[in-house]
Amino acid sequence: MKHLLSDSIVITKRQILQLARIPELLIFSTIQPVMFVLLFRFVFGGSIQTSQPGGYVQLLMPGIFVQTVAFTLAATASGLAQDMTKGLIDRFRSLPISRGALVIGRTFGDALLNILVLAVMAAAGFAVGWRPTSGFTRVALGFLFLFSFGYALSWIGIYVGLVVRDARVVQNVGFLVTFPMTFLSNAFAPTTGMPRALQYVAEWNPVSSMVAACRQLFGLKNEFGATATSWPSQHPLETSLLYIIILMAIFIPLSVRKYANSSS
DSSP states (O other): OOOHHHHHHHHHHHHHHHHHOOOOHHHHHHHHHHHHHIIIIIIIIGSEEEEOTTTTTHHHHHHHHHHHHHHHHHHHHHHHHHHHHHHHHHHHTTSSOOTHHHHHHHHHHHHHHHHEEEEEEEEHHHHOOOOOOOOOHHOOOOOOHHHHHHHHHHHHHHHHHHOOOHHHHHHHHHHHHHHHHSSSSSSSSSSGGHHHHHHHHHHHHHHHHHHHHHHHTOOOOOOSTTTSSSSHHOOOOHHHHHHHHHHHHHHHHHHHHHHHHHHH
């Protein structure tokens, strides 16, 4: 276990050094979320009605935060697939390192990048009028939830990257998963405008639960229609934590085993 942790830290350092050597990756990783903030705030915000105090930007920012960490799935999958295409798996296989260090280190590195991206987004949100009202502790807890959710989804990305392998196909698969998750949710508009059946689908969507949990922690009220009495609507924090635990319990063993089989 000691060797696994130390080897994983080494791989994490490699991830960070990659960002230093390829600054364009870091720049575009932060520009894209900020672009979404500005696009939804000033282009679509005027056409979406909400009863939130402070206007649409209060409803928007938790959804943008969750969408951004959800995209970790695609980024992790694509990055791992590129490493496999370049023969990195073969090179690491020849070194005396722990089997799971490569995949664990990659998830750590992507998680650290998420911290920076969320910080930049929070600054952009504050600049366009986002004002959480719940106090520092609950806001910090909301960002901890976001960090944990992104880390859990990165393990799905690891598994997808190991299974598909081709970086071009992996990126398409990643976005095929994340886009329906984020747009069929309460992230950008209340679910009350959806057909009744879709409201139930959206409310049990992990993204919706995470968005509702963040809104609650940031001091906002959630808006529900037909699903107002459902478990995720009434207990978004507990539901989000349960989703995080389930995703990690399923995909961490699957990913480590798949990587071990790929390396054998």
